[in-house]
Amino acid sequence: MANKVQPIERCDCDVIHEDIVKQVKKKMPQEETLYDLAELFKVFGDSTRIKILWALDEAEMCVCDIAFLLNMTQSAVSHQLRVLKQADLVKNRRAGKIVFYSLDDEHVKQIFNQGLTHILELREDQ
Amino acid sequence: MANKVQPIERCDCDVIHEDIVKQVKKKMPQEETLYDLAELFKVFGDSTRIKILWALDEAEMCVCDIAFLLNMTQSAVSHQLRVLKQADLVKNRRAGKIVFYSLDDEHVKQIFNQGLTHILELREDQ
């Protein structure tokens, strides 16, 4: 994600639409917010993590259970749980040797549902 | 994303929680749906695309305008618009030399807002 800032040569087209561009620029949220938003969706953008989140929405589970449920290694699941935790989407509690994970956000299901709506509409259209 | 299917050795822990795992498995959406969901969020998981989507939610714009607004090359923007189009998130219309892009989904803003809610809550907590 090389983000070299570089002056852009405006084409004639821009001169015509200058007003619109200015207005849009004003209305856009600040850079950092948009970046954070992308980072959040990036976390949702992996099917393993989507599965984990969906599972945890159904029930609190330990790492080992999740691994069995998804037919993955304990290590792979653990790595992904770390990503989810850093994004404040899941939390955990220790009970002896076992660590139980659960959702730490009420919007997860709502975000899922919005996404699902989009997908299902597309399927209907075909 | 190597997805080699591989038998997982269950640990003792699983035997105990077997019922929960079975129940969760039943309730989960089918594999393909979860995969599609991840693919959709993957599209949202890039700040350039987030910016483009946000901009297009404010106004229909041509490629060149977007490039200027985001201070990016026309090529980079064009590549990303292609990704957004393939995900059925934007559509375009041609007006002579100029191609205008606009949103092709009513849920985009709602998905954004759910994500924003999460982010803003985290900021408050710190």
Next chain:
DNA sequence: TGAACACATGAACAATTATTCATTTATTTA
């Protein structure tokens, strides 16, 4: 018709990332 413009596209490259494997840490229990 041909030059100019707006956009699309393909290849290449650098950066990121998901999983695996080996190892370590924390806890229980024999």
Next chain:
DNA sequence: TAAATAAATGAATAATTGTTCATGTGTTCA
């Protein structure tokens, strides 16, 4: 205390991805 279990972690690797650069395509207009 030593062995066993559940989970976390670091390094390595393969795969994916965003941007750049060069070039191709479609449209306008002189």
